[in-house]
Amino acid sequence: MKILKNPHTNIADDFISSAVPFPSDRDDRATALWAKHSPTGPTPLRDTDTIASLANVASVWIKDERARMGLGSFKALGAAYVIATDAQAGDLSDRTYVTASAGNHGMSVAWGAQMFGAKAVVYIAATVPEVFAVKLRDLGATVIREGDIYEESMAAAMKAADDNGWQLLSDSSWEGYYDRPWLLMEGYLTLMAEVGAQIPTPPTHIFLQAGVGGLAVACAAMARKLWGGAPKIIVVEPDLAPALMGSIKAGKSVVATGGVSGMGRLDCKECSLIALKGLARDANMFVTITEDEANAATALLAKHDLASTSSGTAGLAALLNAAAHRDELGLDENSCVLAILSEEAE
Numbered sequence: 182m183k184i185l186k187n188p189h190t191n192i193a194d195d196f197i198s199s200a201v202p203f204p205s206d207r208d209d210r211a212t213a214l215w216a217k218h219s220p221t222g223p224t225p226l227r228d229t230d231t232i233a234s235l236a237n238v239a240s241v242w243i244k245d246e247r248a249r250m251g252l253g254s255f256k257a258l259g260a261a262y263v264i265a266t267d268a269q270a271g272d273l274s275d276r277t278y279v280t281a282s283a284g285n286h287g288m289s290v291a292w293g294a295q296m297f298g299a300k301a302v303v304y305i306a307a308t309v310p311e312v313f314a315v316k317l318r319d320l321g322a323t324v325i326r327e328g329d330i331y332e333e334s335m336a337a338a339m340k341a342a343d344d345n346g347w348q349l350l351s352d353s354s355w356e357g358y359y360d361r362p363w364l365l366m367e368g369y370l371t372l373m374a375e376v377g378a379q380i381p382t383p384p385t386h387i388f389l390q391a392g393v394g395g396l397a398v399a400c401a402a403m404a405r406k407l408w409g410g411a412p413k414i415i416v417v418e419p420d421l422a423p424a425l426m427g428s429i430k431a432g433k434s435v436v437a438t439g440g441v442s443g444m445g446r447l448d449c450k451e452c453s454l455i456a457l458k459g460l461a462r463d464a465n466m467f468v469t470i471t472e473d474e475a476n477a478a479t480a481l482l483a484k485h486d487l488a489s490t491s492s493g494t495a496g497l498a499a500l501l502n503a504a505a506h507r508d509e510l511g512l513d514e515n516s517c518v519l520a521i522l523s524e525e526a527e
Contacts, residue, residue, distance in 0.1 A: 182502050183469045184509055185426050189461040191410070196461040197434060197454060201354075202363055204402045204459040208370040211262060215371050218265055218296070221250050224372075226379040231485055236500050237507075238516040242384065243497070244376055247489065247525040252292055254493075254524035255372055255396055256285040260350055261293030262368025263361060273299035277347040281305070281334035283446050284313035285524055286352045291322035302341065304334040308445070310527065331449070353393040353453040363455055366399045373403035376519065383408045384519035386512065388496035389464075390417045391425055392449040394456025396523065401463040412519075413465045413511055417499040419444045420469035424452040425460060429467055443472050446492035446524065466510065470495060474502045483526070493524040 189196050225245050233241040250257040260280070267273060277300040280290050287303035294301035301322040305314060307329050314324045327337035335351065342349040354362040387404055389397040394416075401414050418425055421439035428434050434457055442448040460467075475491040478498030482489065491498070497520045503510055512518075 182471070182474060182499065182506060183420065184506055185430060185467045187429055187461065187464050187466060189429065190465055191462060196432070197458050201454045201458045202359055203462065204398045204455055205363060205367040206370065206402045206406045207367060208374040208403055208406070211258070211368050211371045212374055214262065214265055215258070219250055221248065223375040223379070224249050226376055229485070229487070232482070232487075232497070233518075235481075236503070236518065237514060238512060238518050239514060241500070241518045241520065242380055243487065244372060244519070244521045246372070246521060246523050247493075250292070252285070252288045254285040254288070255369065255521065256289045256352070257292065258289075258368045258371050259352055259365040259395065260286055260289035261296065263350060263364050264290070264293030264297050264299060266364060268297040273297050276300070277302060277345070278350045279304070279338050279342050279347040280350045281331060281338040283309055283331055285446060287313070287317050287322065288320065290350055291317050291320035295321045302347065304338040304341070306330050306334045308441070312527065332451070352395050354455040356454065359455060362395065362453060366395050366455065369396055369399035370403045372521070373400045373407070377403075377407045380519065382517060384412050385516045386413045386415060386510070386518045388415050388417055388500050388518065388520045390447055390492065390495035390521070390523060391452075391456070392422075392447040392492075393451075393453040394425055394460060395453055396521070398453070398456040398459035398463070400521070402459055405463050414463060415466045415468055415499065415510065416460055416464045417468045417470060417495050419447050419475070419495070420471050422448045422450055423469045424449055425457060426467040426469060428452060428457050429461060444475055444490075444492045444495055446490070447495055468499050470498050470502060474498055478502065487522060488526040489522050490524055490527055493522055496520040497522070
């Protein structure tokens with residue numbers, strides 16, 4: 182495990198271009214919309230005494246996203262929220278949404294399109310398991326395999342959007358592409374708004390796993406709205422894909438280099454600019470974990486009714502591997518930790 186203290190916390194206005202927006206914290210809009218359209222309602226917040234004992238802290242609260250809207254991950258709250266918002270403005274029968282995905286984001290696009298009468302086209306890389314392709318097709322999406330890595334699939338999706346007049350719906354943001362991902366991340370606010378109503382006491386520490394950073398930045402923004410500067414917010418990435426940590430260290434957006442991580446949904450070499458700007462302001466620390474640390478934690482959690490993937494357990498993996506870093510992280514036997522189990526097991 183490696184740890185970087187964020188030197189930009191609370192002073193990030195000029196961290197990157199002023200054209201990049203800070204994330205939304207308007208959870209009222211997202212909560213109101215999902216109150217109408219979510220088929221399952223809030224996900225549970227689990228109080229796990231066994232995990233707290235293993236981590237030598239007072240409590241560990243785990244927001245369990247494995248059954249979110251029947252789609253298996255927190256990402257159900259994102260792309261489908263954008264499509265639902267579009268549907269409020271008019272009929273979508275002539276609209277096609279196109280994206281690239283490692284699985285879960287594509288599920289949200291496909292479900293949202295099916296729910297509101299649009300079409301969905303999802304590009305996936307050669308490394309994406311076929312089980313996700315089957316799930317996407319079951320939701321009515323057209324699935325196209327293109328490229329060996331996510332970035333190549335995204336390039337194909339962008340070209341298809343330009344060639345066909347389709348609506349590109351990415352869960353990342355880059356220069357000139359902010360409106361759609363900004364709204365998508367607003368949908369994620371519902372997760373932490375639910376936690377605010379469920380948790381009996383404010384957390385002292387929040388561990389948030391990050392790929393491009395959409396989940397982490399939305400949860401961090403909402404946590405600051407709920408609890409101010411009190412919780413320590415710790416962003417967790419694979420050590421093979423430290424895009425956020427590297428960018429924070431460099432003081433600008435950089436592309437990470439490294440091999441392929443088994444934390445597939447977190448194996449993102451370039452972070453979302455909105456996520457980078459928001460987390461530069463709101464996060465206290467950035468942490469990387471190794472493949473072995475992630476896999477060991479995932480196996481341990483599966484024995485305690487918390488089966489997920491190494492992507493879904495990455496925040497908890499950082500906590501469970503923090504024994505040698507407790508002082509640096511500010512952890513002790515009185516700490517109240519919040520983490521997210523972000524997806525179901527494959």
